Amino acid sequence: MTQINTSRRSFLMGTATLGGGLALGLSFAPEAMAQAAYTTLTPNEINLWVVVKPDDTCVIRIARSEMGQGTRTGLAQLVAEELDCDWSKVTTEMPTPGQSLARKRAWGDMSTGGSRGIRTSHDYVRRGGAAARLMLMQAAANRWNVPVTELMTKEGVIHHALSGRSLSYGKVADDAAKLTPPDVKALVLKKPSQWRIAGKSMRRLDTADKVDGRKTFSIDLQLPGMLNASVKQSPVFGGKLVSYDESKIAKMRGVKGVVKINDSTLAVVADTFWRANTALAALPIVWDDGVNANTSSATIDAMLREGLKAEGDFWQRKVGDAPAAIQGAVKHVEATYTSPFLAHATMEPMNCTVRITGDRAEAWVPTQSAEGSLAALAEATGFALANCDVYKMDLGGGFGRRGGHQEYVNQAAQVAKKFPGKAIKLVWSREEDMTHDFYRPISMAKMSAGIDAQGQMTGFHVRVAGQSLNALLSPMSIKNNKDTRQMQGFWEEAGDAQLGYTFPTLLTEYVMRNTHVPVGPWRGVNTNQNGIYMECFIEECAKAAGKDPLEFRRALMKNHSKHLAVLNAAAEKGDWGKPLPPGVFRGIAQFMGYASYSAATAEVSVSPKGEVRVHRMVFALDSGHVVNPAQVRAQIEGSVVMGLSAVFMGENTVEKGRMKERNFDTYPVMRMQHTPKVETVLVPSGDFWGGVGEPTICVVGPAVLNAIYAATGKAPRDLPLRNHGLTLV
Amino acid sequence: MKLNVNGTVRNLDVEPQMPLLWALREELGLTGTKYGCGVAQCGACTVHLNGQPARSCSIPVSAVGQMKVITVEGLSKNATHAVQKAWTELDVPQCGYCQSGQVMAAAALLARIPKPTDADIDEAMNNICRCGTYQRIRDAIHVAAGQAKLGDVLASYETVNTDQLA
Numbered sequence: 030m031t032q033i034n035t036s037r038r039s040f041l042m043g044t045a046t047l048g049g050g051l052a053l054g055l056s057f058a059p060e061a062m063a064q065a066a067y068t069t070l071t072p073n074e075i076n077l078w079v080v081v082k083p084d085d086t087c088v089i090r091i092a093r094s095e096m097g098q099g100t101r102t103g104l105a106q107l108v109a110e111e112l113d114c115d116w117s118k119v120t121t122e123m124p125t126p127g128q129s130l131a132r133k134r135a136w137g138d139m140s141t142g143g144s145r146g147i148r149t150s151h152d153y154v155r156r157g158g159a160a161a162r163l164m165l166m167q168a169a170a171n172r173w174n175v176p177v178t179e180l181m182t183k184e185g186v187i188h189h190a191l192s193g194r195s196l197s198y199g200k201v202a203d204d205a206a207k208l209t210p211p212d213v214k215a216l217v218l219k220k221p222s223q224w225r226i227a228g229k230s231m232r233r234l235d236t237a238d239k240v241d242g243r244k245t246f247s248i249d250l251q252l253p254g255m256l257n258a259s260v261k262q263s264p265v266f267g268g269k270l271v272s273y274d275e276s277k278i279a280k281m282r283g284v285k286g287v288v289k290i291n292d293s294t295l296a297v298v299a300d301t302f303w304r305a306n307t308a309l310a311a312l313p314i315v316w317d318d319g320v321n322a323n324t325s326s327a328t329i330d331a332m333l334r335e336g337l338k339a340e341g342d343f344w345q346r347k348v349g350d351a352p353a354a355i356q357g358a359v360k361h362v363e364a365t366y367t368s369p370f371l372a373h374a375t376m377e378p379m380n381c382t383v384r385i386t387g388d389r390a391e392a393w394v395p396t397q398s399a400e401g402s403l404a405a406l407a408e409a410t411g412f413a414l415a416n417c418d419v420y421k422m423d424l425g426g427g428f429g430r431r432g433g434h435q436e437y438v439n440q441a442a443q444v445a446k447k448f449p450g451k452a453i454k455l456v457w458s459r460e461e462d463m464t465h466d467f468y469r470p471i472s473m474a475k476m477s478a479g480i481d482a483q484g485q486m487t488g489f490h491v492r493v494a495g496q497s498l499n500a501l502l503s504p505m506s507i508k509n510n511k512d513t514r515q516m517q518g519f520w521e522e523a524g525d526a527q528l529g530y531t532f533p534t535l536l537t538e539y540v541m542r543n544t545h546v547p548v549g550p551w552r553g554v555n556t557n558q559n560g561i562y563m564e565c566f567i568e569e570c571a572k573a574a575g576k577d578p579l580e581f582r583r584a585l586m587k588n589h590s591k592h593l594a595v596l597n598a599a600a601e602k603g604d605w606g607k608p609l610p611p612g613v614f615r616g617i618a619q620f621m622g623y624a625s626y627s628a629a630t631a632e633v634s635v636s637p638k639g640e641v642r643v644h645r646m647v648f649a650l651d652s653g654h655v656v657n658p659a660q661v662r663a664q665i666e667g668s669v670v671m672g673l674s675a676v677f678m679g680e681n682t683v684e685k686g687r688m689k690e691r692n693f694d695t696y697p698v699m700r701m702q703h704t705p706k707v708e709t710v711l712v713p714s715g716d717f718w719g720g721v722g723e724p725t726i727c728v729v730g731p732a733v734l735n736a737i738y739a740a741t742g743k744a745p746r747d748l749p750l751r752n753h754g755l756t757l758v
Numbered sequence: 759m760k761l762n763v764n765g766t767v768r769n770l771d772v773e774p775q776m777p778l779l780w781a782l783r784e785e786l787g788l789t790g791t792k793y794g795c796g797v798a799q800c801g802a803c804t805v806h807l808n809g810q811p812a813r814s815c816s817i818p819v820s821a822v823g824q825m826k827v828i829t830v831e832g833l834s835k836n837a838t839h840a841v842q843k844a845w846t847e848l849d850v851p852q853c854g855y856c857q858s859g860q861v862m863a864a865a866a867l868l869a870r871i872p873k874p875t876d877a878d879i880d881e882a883m884n885n886i887c888r889c890g891t892y893q894r895i896r897d898a899i900h901v902a903a904g905q906a907k908l909g910d911v912l913a914s915y916e917t918v919n920t921d922q923l924a
Contacts, residue, residue: 239845245789301784376794376802376886424853425854426853426889659915694799706893
C-alpha cells in the first residue's frame, strides 16, 4: 500500500462536514482525480473503473453506496455504454475508502446523498469507460500491427473489418492494462441518442439474491468468533449515564459484559444479539436526564411560533418591498403550516461490525459515507487512517440517515477495543433506532400574499421558523447567521432548487430555532416541507384570486420554462380539467430540488368520516437525463409512498425530553392498502443532469393536500393529517 | 429441542422463550429472515408455519413444536417459485431488506388464493416496505398468479419521452 498523504486530522475535519453527502466535505480536484484514475495497480485493471478478466467478464467499479436507489446498475450502465462491452458480462465491485485513500482519493467523494450518485459522477465514469475501450482497441491494433483507426468494437469484441479478424476484450486486457492511458479530457462521449445500454431499462444487477434470502446485509454478517452488542443511549437527548448494575445480568446466558461507550451510552455484549438485547432490557440503569428533562412537543411548538413573530435580520431573498405590497393589496392571504420531526425508520436498523486486530481496525457497515465511516473508525480507535478500512455493505435503507452521522461506527469500535481480535456486531433495536434518529427537522412557515383586483399577486412573503441541519452538521456553512439550506426550493439561483415562480415583490426569511433533538437530512431534505408550504399556499392564493390553480401557477412561471414544461406535462397526462367521477377531486403541485424539476397531479376522494383515498397520481420529472427509466420510475413510486407516509401518518413527538414513538405501532407508515396507482412521465430535456431519488418526493404531499382542499373546501395546514381527522385508506 | 426447518429436523439448545426469528438467524444461520421491529408490525420476519404466514419475531421457539417451518431459503430450489421469478423479472426489490418477508407473504397468499384480487392483496400484504415497492409487489403478484402478462407490465414501465433527448 502506498503512503497516504492526507493527514488523519484534516481528513477527519473534512469528513465531519459530509452532511448526509449533501455538502461536499473534502474538496478534491477533478483534474487530480482524472490523473489518478488512470494509474493502474491491480491485475486486469484497465483503469480505476474497469477491470476486464480473461473470460471477458467486465468488472465495473462503483464508488457510490447502494441503498436500493439503483445507483450500482445506473453507474454501471454509463461505464458499459462507453466501454461498449457485453452487458450480460458486467459485474460490479465497490472499492473501499481505504483503497481510495491509498490511491490519493482516486474514487473521489464516495459519499452517497443529495441525489448525487449519477449527476455528479456521470462524466468521469463515462470517461473511464471510454478510455478503457480505447486502450483495449490499441492493444488489439498493436497485436495485429494495424492502425487503431481501422478497428471498431461491438459488445465487447474488437473487429478489424479489412482482415476479418476479431478479438474479445478479455484476450487483450493484459496488454491494454500496460498501455499509457489516453488524454481523458479529449475523449468524445456518446450522445444519449446513440446509447444502447444507458438510457434503457436494464434489469438491476443486484436483484437475484434479494428474493431468496442469500443477500448478506450488514446485520446478517457472521464472522468466526463474533460477539454481538445491543446499545442503549440516554433516553433524553443530552442526558448522562449515572450508573448501572452489571451484576444483575452477569449470569445471564451468553452475556460477556457491559461496555460503557461514552458518558451517555452503554452496550451489553453477548454471544448473540438476542441475548445481548434481552440482557440489556434487564440491566438496571440510572440516568441523569439533564436540562432537557422537561422539554416537550408543546414547548418546542411555542418556541417555533415565537420564531414566526420574532423581530430581527432573517431575510434571505428580497425583491422590492413585499410586506408593503401585500399590505396595500385588495386581498390578503395568510396561512401558517407546520411539519413535525420525522424518523427515517430504515427497515434495517442501525448497525456496524468492527474488528480490531493488533494495530488494524476493520468495519463492515451500511453507510452512505464510506469516508465518513473510515474517519469515525480512525477517530474511535486512534489508529492512523492507513491502518483502518471500511467494507461498505449494501444498505437496508438509507434515506439520509447513514451519511453525516456515523455514531454507530464509533460505538462498535469502542466495544471492539474491549475485545481485541473479536469481531463485534453492534445492532440497534428498533426502539433504539426510532428514539435516537437524526430526525427530519421540525419547522413551521408563515406565508402571506397580496392579491390585486385583477387576481394577480402583488407580493409574497414566507418566513420559515425551525431547526437547522447545518447547525449540527456543518456550522461553518452558516454565514452571517443565515442558513440558506433551510430555504431549499425558495432559492433564486438556477440549477439546483430554484423557486419556479416570479413574484412582483418577494421576501423570504428563515428564523433558526434549534431544539435539543438531533436532526439530519431525510429523503428530499428541506424540499419536503418547503414544497408543501409553497405549493399549498399558492393553491390558497389561486382560490382567493378566483383562478384555476394551474392557470394561476402558469402566469407566475413565465421566467421558468423548465418548471413550467414539467407542470404542463403532469397536467396533460393527469387529465387536468377533464371530468372526474363524482366525489373525486384533483390537485396539482410543482417544485424543484437536486437539479431536477418535478410536478404531480393527484386524484382524491374524502369520505364524510375523513377517510382519504388517493386513486391516482401522475408524476412528471425532468431530470435532464434518464439512465434507467424503470429505475427512475421505481424511485418515483418510492417517493410517493414515503411522501404520503409523512403527510398522513409520520410524527415523532417529544415527551419529558425523549421521543415518545418507539416502534411501527406508534409510528405508522404506508402499506400496500394505502398505495395509489402511480403513473410516470419522464421528460428529460437533455441539457443537464439532475437527481432522481429525492427531487421526486417534494410534490407528492402538496398534490394530495391540494386535492383534499378541493374535496373538502378546507386547506390542510398541519401535519400529519391523522391528527386532524383525515386518515389514508 | 427440535425444529423442523426447510425439511430438515435441527437440534437446538436454546432458551424456550427465544423468538423463532432469532433461533433461525443466530442459531441456525438462516439470515434471510429479517429483524425489522420485533413486535409483529413490519413482517420482515415472515416465515411459513405449516404453510401459514407467521411473524417469527413474536413466536417463542418453544411454541413451534412439530410445525414445519419454511424460511425464504427453503421456499424453492434456485429461486424458482413463481413469486420469486416474478419478483426477479420485475425488479421488485429496491434495498431488498423487507423482500424476504414480502416474498413469503405473497407465496402464502397465492397458496391460499391462486387468483387474488387487489382487495385480497391489500388484505394479505401488510408488510412494511420503506423504499415503497408496493406497486411493483402488486404487479408481481398478478404476474405470478398468471393474471397479468410480464411483457405488458414491463412495457408499462417503459415510456420515456426520448424525442427530447439530445
